Amino acid sequence: MIDSTSAAGVSRLRLTGLRAGYRHPHRAGLRWRRSPDRIVVDDVDATARAGQVTALLGPNGAGKSTLLRSVAGLQPLLSGSVGWRDPAGVEHDLLRMPARERARRTAVVLTERVDAGLLTGREVVELGRHPYLGLVSRLGADDHRLIDGVLADLHATEPAGQRFAELSDGQRQRLLLARALVTEPDVLILDEPSAFLDVGARVDLMSLLHRIARTRMITVLISTHEVELALRMADRLWLIHDHRLTSGTAQELIDQGLIADVFGTEHAVFDASTRTFGVRD
């Protein structure tokens, strides 16, 4: 906890003076030396509010996954802090919390394939309750009720009964989202959640994330290449470009010319009036 004087209100995630990237120790003779840091994104000051979906955009290699992993505590920050204000207005330093408490507050769904061995979909989802269990304790009736509710909500009850390894990519993604939700997190972080989904399912997923953010009052932060969809459906955008992050509403980023500049190419041109990309003649 770093401050308890903030006003109560809507909870939110706040990145302050954040620098994310990589630190590679290397061997020089008998000694280990530190190479210069590889800074991917720097000077990040941005806020994502509970009850909203914040979409993280940026071209390939801009640093979306690096930033999300850093915010989730899966790789060390080079500097700065990740704060979370709870509904009572108390500020917490998310990355300095004990690991178990952080695991309850923050749920992360990454794009890496999950090797679930012989587990069923439901057994994978049940893993999301582990931050609440002791070493030898088992899931109780309340845990099972919660899991049933989340699976029904995500229309994932049927695939949950099958072996996880035998499901389609889209079905797996739904179950990984279910696993994240049964943790009952305050902050839900998803790296490219729509990567394996067809176009209708992408829109459905965005609406679902909206509903989850609003009804559960959680902060949803997703990275996506679906720029048009994000412009239409996200409440707020974080755009990484030139190692910096600009945050704003879709209209603000469009008005600044950033969407056109960052994503436009020799052939792809952004039309601000329709908020879509077309092919340059």
Ligand SMILES: Nc1ncnc2c1ncn2[C@@H]1O[C@H](COP(=O)(O)OP(=O)(O)OP(=O)(O)O)[C@@H](O)[C@H]1O
């Ligand atoms: N382990 C690593 N060590 C050093 N540099 C890395 C490492 N992983 C990624 N990078 C570099 O960090 C930069 C950002 O990569 P990152 O995967 O975060 O981008 P991204 O925006 O998620 O890209 P994409 O849209 O293609 O998935 C890239 O230049 C990448 O080469």
